[in-house]
Amino acid sequence: MNFEEHAAKPLLKTAGIAVPEGGLAKSADEAAAMAEKIGPCVVKAQVPTGKRGKAGGIALASNPDEARTEAERILDLEIAGFPVNSVLVEQQVPIAKEFYAAVLNDSDTKGPLLLFSAEGGMDIEEIADKHPDALVRQPIDIRTGLSSDTIEAALPPIDGVDRKALIETLQKLYEAYMQNDAELMEINPLVATTDNRVIALDCKFALDDSAIRRQAELAKSGAPDKLTELEQRGQDIGFKYIELEGNVGVLSNGAGLTMTTMDAISHYGGEPANFLEIGGNAFVLGKQALEVVLGNPRVKSLLINFCGAIARTDVMTGGVLEAWDDVDPQVPVFWSISGTGEDEARAMLKEKLGTAPYPTMDEAVKAAVEAAK
Amino acid sequence: MIVHGNESVLVQGITGTQATFWSERMKEYGTQVIGGVNPKKAGTQHLDLPVWGSAKDAAKDQDAAIDCSCIIVPPPGVKSSVLDALDAGIKKLVILTEHVPVHDVMYFLAAAREAGASVIGPNTAGIVTPGECFVGFMPAFNERVFKQGNIGVISRSGSLGTLVCLDMVQAGFGISAFIGIGGDPVIGTTTRDALQCLDKDAKTQAIALIGEIGGGMEEEAAEYANGMTKPIVSFMAGAASPPGKKMGHAGAIVMGDKGSYAGKKKALEAAGVTVLPTPSMLPDALRERL
Numbered sequence: 001m002n003f004e005e006h007a008a009k010p011l012l013k014t015a016g017i018a019v020p021e022g023g024l025a026k027s028a029d030e031a032a033a034m035a036e037k038i039g040p041c042v043v044k045a046q047v048p049t050g051k052r053g054k055a056g057g058i059a060l061a062s063n064p065d066e067a068r069t070e071a072e073r074i075l076d077l078e079i080a081g082f083p084v085n086s087v088l089v090e091q092q093v094p095i096a097k098e099f100y101a102a103v104l105n106d107s108d109t110k111g112p113l114l115l116f117s118a119e120g121g122m123d124i125e126e127i128a129d130k131h132p133d134a135l136v137r138q139p140i141d142i143r144t145g146l147s148s149d150t151i152e153a154a155l156p157p158i159d160g161v162d163r164k165a166l167i168e169t170l171q172k173l174y175e176a177y178m179q180n181d182a183e184l185m186e187i188n189p190l191v192a193t194t195d196n197r198v199i200a201l202d203c204k205f206a207l208d209d210s211a212i213r214r215q216a217e218l219a220k221s222g223a224p225d226k227l228t229e230l231e232q233r234g235q236d237i238g239f240k241y242i243e244l245e246g247n248v249g250v251l252s253n254g255a256g257l258t259m260t261t262m263d264a265i266s267h268y269g270g271e272p273a274n275f276l277e278i279g280g281n282a283f284v285l286g287k288q289a290l291e292v293v294l295g296n297p298r299v300k301s302l303l304i305n306f307c308g309a310i311a312r313t314d315v316m317t318g319g320v321l322e323a324w325d326d327v328d329p330q331v332p333v334f335w336s337i338s339g340t341g342e343d344e345a346r347a348m349l350k351e352k353l354g355t356a357p358y359p360t361m362d363e364a365v366k367a368a369v370e371a372a373k
Numbered sequence: 374m375i376v377h378g379n380e381s382v383l384v385q386g387i388t389g390t391q392a393t394f395w396s397e398r399m400k401e402y403g404t405q406v407i408g409g410v411n412p413k414k415a416g417t418q419h420l421d422l423p424v425w426g427s428a429k430d431a432a433k434d435q436d437a438a439i440d441c442s443c444i445i446v447p448p449p450g451v452k453s454s455v456l457d458a459l460d461a462g463i464k465k466l467v468i469l470t471e472h473v474p475v476h477d478v479m480y481f482l483a484a485a486r487e488a489g490a491s492v493i494g495p496n497t498a499g500i501v502t503p504g505e506c507f508v509g510f511m512p513a514f515n516e517r518v519f520k521q522g523n524i525g526v527i528s529r530s531g532s533l534g535t536l537v538c539l540d541m542v543q544a545g546f547g548i549s550a551f552i553g554i555g556g557d558p559v560i561g562t563t564t565r566d567a568l569q570c571l572d573k574d575a576k577t578q579a580i581a582l583i584g585e586i587g588g589g590m591e592e593e594a595a596e597y598a599n600g601m602t603k604p605i606v607s608f609m610a611g612a613a614s615p616p617g618k619k620m621g622h623a624g625a626i627v628m629g630d631k632g633s634y635a636g637k638k639k640a641l642e643a644a645g646v647t648v649l650p651t652p653s654m655l656p657d658a659l660r661e662r663l
Contacts, residue, residue: 105475105476105479105558105559106559107559107589107590108589108593110483110560110561111479111482111483112479141483143483143484178476181475181476183475208474208475208476209472210448210475211475211476213449213472214449214474244615252532253532254530254531254532254533255530255556255585256528256529256530256531256532256556256583256585256610257532257533257536257610258532259585259586259610259613259614260533260608260610260652263611263612263613263650263651264651265613266612267650272613275614307532307533307535307536307539308532308535309498309510309511309512309532309534309535310391310510310531338517338535338536339518339539340515342515342517360543361536361652361653
């Protein structure tokens with residue numbers, strides 16, 4: 001779950017990291033009022049995506065009038081598909097030096113990883129590309145944490161910054177990461193000011209989706225995913241549905257098998273209409289799944305591909321068939337069934353619809369693609 | 374990471390609905406399930422097997438060390454269950470639970486590394502050694518899907534892994550070992566670890582590596598594959614998935630070029646791995662390579 005800057009920065013503040021003075025504004029007038037209070041400021045679009053600067057979503061304002069004009073312009077923008085509904089108005093700080101700092105869940109070292117670069121002011125991909133040697137990568141043992149000695153040894157010599165304050169900030173960044181079950185806690189840029197302070201000018205925070213349950217309070221301030229109506233319905237019911245451009249509807253189980261089904265559709269010249277898996281704990285949701293997939297008006301044929309490991313094909317097939325008369329599919333349906341519970345599933349299919357699944361997934365896919373043409 | 378028929382297996386969380394169904398299947402198939410753990414039902418019997426309050430208590434009751442633990446407890450309890458199993462001296466842990474907070478995973482993986490234990494998962498469908506036993510949620514007992522043989526299969530996904538084993542067996546091959554490594558972003562046994570294990574396994578003559586978009590595990594495995602003599606064929610799911618969206622598996626997300634299908638394909642092909650566009654093409658490709 002991603003968080004917008006205004007929702008992420010307080011987490012740094014709680015951990016003891018300095019952030020610029022300022023606040024959230026939902027209108028140009030509010031932005032001007034904030035500027036009145038804090039003086040020369042930065043007006044920043046609040047959307048859960050990067051590259052806001054390049055999209056024109058960040059502007060400097062030296063007085064309230066400028067803040068009003070810029071806020072008005074920015075509040076009209078749409079950045080990467082997200083309409084800008086609010087701006088963060090913050091005091092300008094005298095920047096001496098910019099750094100990059102982050103702590104993230106690292107799959108390679110299987111633990112937290114501190115990233116730091118004395119070359120800031122660009123995104124991490126660019127840093128990794130242009131200054132790979134300048135990027136400090138410090139693995140952390142999550143059981144013992146991050147000591148100042150470890151950071152001291154990991155950092156290169158850096159001019160123009162209070163080194164002790166920088167090290168403390170990085171320790172606090174790790175605290176903020178730990179406290180909030182972060183997948184990523186990033187400060188870019190982290191700056192040293194001309195008056196020798198260390199301040200976080202931005203913050204990107206992604207909460208581990210698996211930790212939402214135990215961070216329920218925090219999750220309330222997260223940015224909701226941008227969902228279509230059907231995607232929202234899927235989420236409300238409790239399964240992952242993603243609407244796509246094509247016309248072959250997909251009902252499958254397990255993330256891996258579902259992606260494979262989409263790949264096969266595309267390989268045989270068709271285009272999938274959706275991603276939908278009813279595996280895991282969602283395999284009893286056959287009826288709702290059928291309704292959501294067929295709720296997409298682009299769907300010209302439906303491919304039902306079940307391969308049972310934990311998810312039992314008899315339970316899933318039963319769920320779909322139970323809903324059959326209610327939903328009354330108006331498009332041709334193609335079945336492929338194998339794995340746990342397949343004999344029972346085949347028998348149900350024969351009894352209810354008088355049909356049999358295709359012998360292989362590929363044959364079912366080819367037929368579904370052909371029917372959608 | 375391969376489980377054998379003579380190994381003792383403890384099921385932590387045995388009394389749950391899923392765990393009950395699958396523990397029965399494991400027993401029937403030949404897995405040496407010695408019992409389970411549920412602190413609230415310590416001292417009772419379940420499936421005619423003893424239930425202990427902890428893995429440590431279970432270990433005290435045994436003459437020999439417990440070889441393997443299968444963990445099927447709700448997400449908030451996984452960390453303490455793993456630490457309990459490590460405390461009990463168990464060296465092979467198969468964690469089936471999905472949605473375990475990643476900070477917990479990193480914690481118990483560090484503890485496992487120190488204890489010299491291997492962890493498979495979390496969010497794995499398990500491991501199968503056809504003809505001997507299985508641990509997890511896999512239809513090992515389905516003869517259309519699993520038959521003894523010499524092909525090792527590695528998969529992040531249980532459902533896709535099942536499909537691949539089915540395709541192999543229907544094409545006349547048999548399976549030496551199936552290793553489900555799990556779909557989470559941080560997991561104990563990586564694709565590379567599983568590949569190394571199958572490379573050293575005497576029964577395995579060739580390998581089907583089933584990957585998925587996201588992360589860097591396939592690229593890392595390609596480095597190891599480079600020095601191998603056993604032929605490897607591969608299918609990777611997600612070529613048709615749009616970038617930037619999580620496709621059910623938390624690990625399956627592409628950001629920029631990292632974790633992309635094209636990057637993984639290139640790395641594997643450079644290491645001599647045959648990469649196929651659909652899983653049904655794996656058996657023919659394998660036949661050509663053998």
